[in-house]
Amino acid sequence: MVIEPNSQSSFDKTHPMSLSTKFSYGIGEFAGEVTASVLVFFLLFFLTNVAGLSAGLAGTVLLIARAWDAINDPLIGWLSDRTQSRWGRRYPWMVIAAIPLAISFALIWWVPPLSGQALFLYYCGLAFIFHIAFTSVVLPYTTLGAELTEYYNERTSLISYKAGFSVTGSMLGLLIMQGTISVVDDPARQYFIAGSICGAIAALSTYICVFGTYKRFKLLQKKRTEVSRPPTLPIQQQIRIALSNRPFLFVVGIYLCSWLGLQVTASMLPYFVVNWMGLEENHFTQMAITVQGTGLLVMAGWNYLGQRWGKRKVYCTAIPLTLIAQAGLFLLQPGQVVAMYGLAVLAGAGLAVAYLIPWSMLPDVVDLDELETGQRREGIFYGFVVQLQKIAVAIALFMVGRILDAAGLVSANGEDIAADVAQPDSALLAIRWLIGPIPSLVLIGGIIFAWMYPITREFHEEILLKLSERKREQTQ
Structure with missing residues (x-):
C-alpha cells in the first residue's frame, strides 16, 4: 500500500511543530559544538604549550579520552533507552549532566599547581569526567529528533535547525577562544576564562533545549503507540x-x-x-x-x-x-x-x-x-x-x-x-x-x-x- 507523498497524520495536521520548538531544539546543539570545536583546535596545544605536559603525555590524554568515548557512547545510549521517568527517557540525563559538563569543561583549561605524573593524572581524570557528562547531554539530545515528530518532512525541517546551529556553534566556540586570547595577556587565564564561557554556554543551551521542547515531547508521547516500551533485551543482542x-x-x-x-x-x-x-x-x-x-x-x-x-x-x-x-x-x-x-x-x-x-x-x-x-x-x-x-x-x-x-x-x-x-x-x-x-x-x-x-x-x-x-x- 502506497500513501500519497503529501499525506500526513491527523495529529501532524492539527499539531504542527512550532518555530519556538525548532529553535529550542536547534540551540541545544551548542552544548556539543561549542565545546567540541574548541577541543579539536586548541586542546593539544594547550596541554603542551600552556599546561606543560610533554607531547607524549598530552597525546596519551587524548588517546584515553577517545578510548573512553568508544565505550560510553553505546553504553549511555543503552541506559537512556531503559530510563523511565515522568520527564521521559532523555531529559533527565540532559538536566543532570549539564552542570557537570560546564564545570568539567572549564577545569580542563585550568592549570593546577602540579607537575609531571600528577598533572598527567589530573587531565586524564578531567577527560574521563568530561566525556561522561558530554555524552550524557549530547547523545540524549540528539535522539530527541526522533521523539519530537513522526512526520517525514517535519523531521527534515527540524534537523535543518540542528545543522544550522551546529555550524554556528562551531564558529562561536572558535571566536570565543580566539577573542579571549587576544584580550587577556596571561596564557593560563586566557584558556580558563574562555573554557568557562564555553562551558556556561553549553549548560545554558541544554536547559533552553529541555524547557523549550518538553511541551511538544509530552504532546507527542500521548499519541505514540503503547508498543514503544523500554527495551528489555541485553545490549549485545540489541547491537546485533x-x-x-x-x-x-x-x-x-x-x-x-x-x-x-x-x-x-x-x-x-x-x-x-x-x-x-x-x-x-x-x-x-x-x-x-x-x-x-x-x-x-x-x-x-x-x-x-x-x-x-x-x-x-x-x-x-x-x-x-x-x-x-x-x-x-x-x-x-x-x-x-x-x-x-x-x-x-x-x-x-x-x-x-x-x-x-x-x-x-x-x-x-x-x-x-x-x-x-x-x-x-x-x-x-x-x-x-x-x-x-x-x-x-x-x-x-x-x-x-x-x-x-x-x-x-x-x-x-x-x-x-x-x-x-x-x-x-x-x-x-x-x-x-x-x-x-x-x-x-x-x-x-x-x-x-x-x-x-x-x-x-x-x-x-x-x-x-x-x-x-x-x-x-x-x-x-
Whole structure:
C-alpha cells in the first residue's frame, strides 16, 4: 500500500511543530559544538604549550579520552533507552549532566599547581569526567529528533535547525577562544576564562533545549503507540539487531563517508593555505569561516528542497558541488586567491548536507526498527552514529599524519614561521592530493550509499500507518 507523498497524520495536521520548538531544539546543539570545536583546535596545544605536559603525555590524554568515548557512547545510549521517568527517557540525563559538563569543561583549561605524573593524572581524570557528562547531554539530545515528530518532512525541517546551529556553534566556540586570547595577556587565564564561557554556554543551551521542547515531547508521547516500551533485551543482542537493520547500515555509510571527507579536507586547510598557496595563517581561519558560513546560509535552501525532492536526491545533488570544489583546489596555483575563496563557497554549499541529511534519515530508521521489533531504541542507533563521528575524526587525523610524514613534510620549530619553511615537492603534492582527490573518493562512497538508501517519503508513510494500525489493535 502506497500513501500519497503529501499525506500526513491527523495529529501532524492539527499539531504542527512550532518555530519556538525548532529553535529550542536547534540551540541545544551548542552544548556539543561549542565545546567540541574548541577541543579539536586548541586542546593539544594547550596541554603542551600552556599546561606543560610533554607531547607524549598530552597525546596519551587524548588517546584515553577517545578510548573512553568508544565505550560510553553505546553504553549511555543503552541506559537512556531503559530510563523511565515522568520527564521521559532523555531529559533527565540532559538536566543532570549539564552542570557537570560546564564545570568539567572549564577545569580542563585550568592549570593546577602540579607537575609531571600528577598533572598527567589530573587531565586524564578531567577527560574521563568530561566525556561522561558530554555524552550524557549530547547523545540524549540528539535522539530527541526522533521523539519530537513522526512526520517525514517535519523531521527534515527540524534537523535543518540542528545543522544550522551546529555550524554556528562551531564558529562561536572558535571566536570565543580566539577573542579571549587576544584580550587577556596571561596564557593560563586566557584558556580558563574562555573554557568557562564555553562551558556556561553549553549548560545554558541544554536547559533552553529541555524547557523549550518538553511541551511538544509530552504532546507527542500521548499519541505514540503503547508498543514503544523500554527495551528489555541485553545490549549485545540489541547491537546485533541494530547492525542487521539494512537501512541503518546505509545511513552509517553516508555519515562515515561524509565526515571522513569533511575532516580530511578540514585538517588539510592550514597546510594548503600556508604551504601550497604561500599565504598568511589568518587566511586559514577566513577560509574555514567561508566554508562554514556558506553552509549555514544554504541550509534553509537544502531543507526546502529536501521536503520536495526527498533526502536521498538532495544529498546526491549537493555533494557533487563539493567534489567540483575539491577538484578545483587540487588544480589551484599559488596567487589565485580569489578563486580559492570561490571554491570555499562552493565546498560549503555542498558540505551543508553532511550536517543535515544523515541526521534526518536516522529517525526514519528508528521507526522501521520499531515496526520490526516492537521497541524504540533511539539510544542504541544514535550512540553508534555519535561514536562514528568521533572515530572519523581520529581516523582522518591519523591518515593525514602518516601520509604527510611519508611524503617528507618538514615541521616548523618553535622559532620558525610555517610559511617560511621550504617543503619538498613530494610533501606539496601530498597536500594537494589530501585536499582534493582522496576526500573526493570518500564522498563518492557517500553518494553511492545515499542512492541505495531505501526509505523514501512514501515508504516512511507506510511505516507510520502500520504503527498506527498496531496501536488501534492493542487498544481494542
